[in-house]
Amino acid sequence: MDLPLILNSGFSQGAELVAALVIGFGFGFVLERAGFGHAKNLTSIFYGRDFRVMRVMFTAILVAMLGVYALDLVGVMPIANLGLLSTNLGPQLVGGLLLGVGFIVGGYCPGTSLVAVASGKLDAIFFVGGIFLGVVGFEVAYPAFATWHQTGGLGRVLLHEYFGVSSAVMVPAVVLFAVGAFAAVGRIERRVRAGLTARGVEP
């Protein structure tokens, strides 16, 4: 059997949509349990008070990365069978900076705003409405910067290819980076919380 399952001829378009619904359900449920249905849990990382967002994100990336590269290593699911994301540095840098701005101003990112709407958060309804306005505005203005958006892409570049090492080096390096980051933010968080407690402020 080839992986991903979608490569098998028996996997219909309908089955793909059912899979999307089930996977989306799991995604939404886990985001809610992580605390991501409330904007204050999402933004307190940017004031050094609670690094939950980074811990969840980096742990998720590590687990999925180890799974993907292990399945590639044993030949069950060659990584070339996946829809690998292309690199287009300008748009990814500018879009990333802007998404960060939208995150701290609005309190959510697109996925977490859906979970917050499902949790009854009125501000998240405004955020979702804003996304629609932004997307529609982008499409209307698109011809003005289509050239910038569509050219200059590097195609599919993976980190180990870029650094000229093997994935057997890169994957452990990413694990070490994340573990180091967990330790560093733990220290920052303790210091910030101790400062708040000393001032009698609820963290």
Add this chain to the structure above:
Amino acid sequence: MSRGYWNSYVAGAALGLVLLASFVVTGKGLGASGAFKRLSAAALHSASPTWAEEHANMAGYFSPERGPLNNWLVLLAVGVLLGGAAGAITAGRVKVETARGPRIDRNTRWLLALLGGLISGVAAQIARGCTSGQALTGGAQLALGSWVFMFAVFGGAYALAYVVRKEWI
């Protein structure tokens, strides 16, 4: 009495397994902004079919057999809404309220949420994905541009955090 959140590392591992399951079943990762793009495309198409069908950023969405909403990313977002609701209900955490810090009034918070959403909508279109479609999915694949994107998100948010601190703390 609402049930507590999961430990961050446990929640992260569960999220990683959901993402891995998505790769193993469909070859694709997660995504949220794609559904917004599809819904916007459908709205723009009903307003001006020819314009939408010739638009460079969404021309592929309007085949006669398969409309813009008959799509993996749209169903994924519907699943996120249902899963989020199931999580909030079973934890006793559904509460109609406005998430905000102690130093901002409700209406200003609503206005800033709208503005932040608008910026995020533009941002996700420029970057071709958001926290889930770029950072999580491309991050786990080790895609170069997705890592650049992820650091840029943190950078953009930290750069502006002090300015909007009264919204949150």
